[in-house]
Amino acid sequence: MVLAELGKQVAGRWAALLMLPGACYVIAIVVAVLLGHDNALDPRPLATWLDQVAAAPASGRFGTVLIGAMVFTAASAAAGVGASAVAQLVESVWAASGGEPVLRRFARRRSRRWSQAEAEVGAALREFAAAGGAPHAAERLRAVIARRDAICPVPARRPTWIGDRLYAVDERVHDSYHLDLSATWPRLWLMLPDAARAELAEARTGCASAARLTGWGLLYLPLAAVWWPAVLIATGVLLAAHQRARLAVAVQADLVEAAVDLYGRELATQLGIDCPDRLTPEAGAATSALLRKDRNPAR
Template sequence: MDKLWEAAGTKLADRWAAVSGPALVFWIGGLLAYAHDRHGVRPLTDWLARQKSPVQLLAVALALVVVAASALAVQQFVTPTLRLLEGYWPRWLGFLRKRLIARLHAKDKADKAEWQQLEPLVTPPGATPDAETLRRYAEIDRRRQLRPFKSAALMPTRVGNVLHAAESRPGAKYGLDAVTVWPRLWLLLPETTRKELEAARRALDRGVATSLWGLLFLVFSPWSLWAVPIGLATAAGAVLLITPSRAEVYGQLVEAAFDVHRTVLYEHLRWPLPEHPRDELAQGAKLTSYLSGGSDAVHPRFVPPPPVEPR
């Protein structure tokens, strides 16, 4: 029984640490702010030392519960906050959204025009571009990769454009609408691929949660004014640096999953594979339409399932 409780306690501690790490940092910062205002935490520790063991254990357990509960509460706001960071804003911010999209549209148009000028100097066989041309071409190409394929789908924020680019490119390259196809493709992905995607998504969510913890840290400002710059700096760093970079990683993995594993979806749905790259857009669009609303057409014909090898 001792070994059983020890193992259970270890697993519980690992789970608590995985969920409550950022919350623990938040509350430790709040304790430091309180100590700064009260000239230390000696009164609190003295009170705790005077209590009997059951009261001390109850106080520690209550502190752990508060930390875990706050972590779970913040987690509930991660998805709505990510939607805001993508640029899905309320109507009363519509004027700002339109203005930002208009600026991005102008930049995107200029980048496309310059890219078309540089592309013949860089990509043809035997081309000998100078270093500055290569640098500029790579810079513009990277910006284009992090924006939606169509200018009409531009979002007002960097995070929104990165994630929309990941959603739009499978449709532009293969005719597969990511919103429709992704839940089906996810079920067919190899375990290693799913783990990589899950890890990237958790990292993205942690970046969003960091911005929330930074804003919440401002509640300690009545105890110590240094909570204001620390909270604002944390939130700004998460919004401007951490979350966009992690969104890029996640978006690239989603696009790569379509690049590498889309044929598995065709095979499991018994849908004929495109014979040539030029046929893939049309075939993918038909498959998307079939998954979205079904079909009563007689074409294309389902491919016979592969024979089951005897054991």
């Protein structure tokens, strides 16, 4: 019974994630081919084609209907697999370091934007000091800090906002605790309570869902070559995916940082590192060295 119920849940999830969007995509392909640019918004060619299909002698045979349903299902599944593959590529671009030749230009542009915003923060700080903390100077200072942090909480180095937001967690954790998040996170994850892990897993699922939605938006773009409304569909899907991705990544980054804040000291003490009060940079550095299996922990 348990396996049967689990199978139903997996099948339902698979249908929701791949089959239903895949079916919509296959239908969009059929509509694009039948209508084209000239009849892009005219449903009559589509209605005529459906009437011809229904009137065909083979359409009344059970075997033909079954084969047609199987072909449609297989095409929908193939589209879903394609969207998942594109989603993996999207996530790899999001997490790219910016060292790749194609992405290096975007990383440099984000770095320049952050540097300009940081210069504005410095000017606003000087103005705030010169004005003796006047309300208008404080308001301007808050505004320019918000603009800078909207680019990245730390100096931007990645080609995408998402990559920088995830990278900022590593930097902030290292600056505060001297913890190497790459080395400590798998162990910290094992220590988290179920509620915290559930929240993190949900945030990660949100990121994957946004990447998959981006994949669907990218798959709709080629249809614009034969049916111009596909541009509108792709644009709407990509805009929704962009907003969903930024929200999901921001939540994930905040939760990861919060997990370190709340449970980093517990990890250090369980490893036998002296940390009586709060997690200190010295304890964080010792924890990182131990978990990296450094031969010379002093380095």
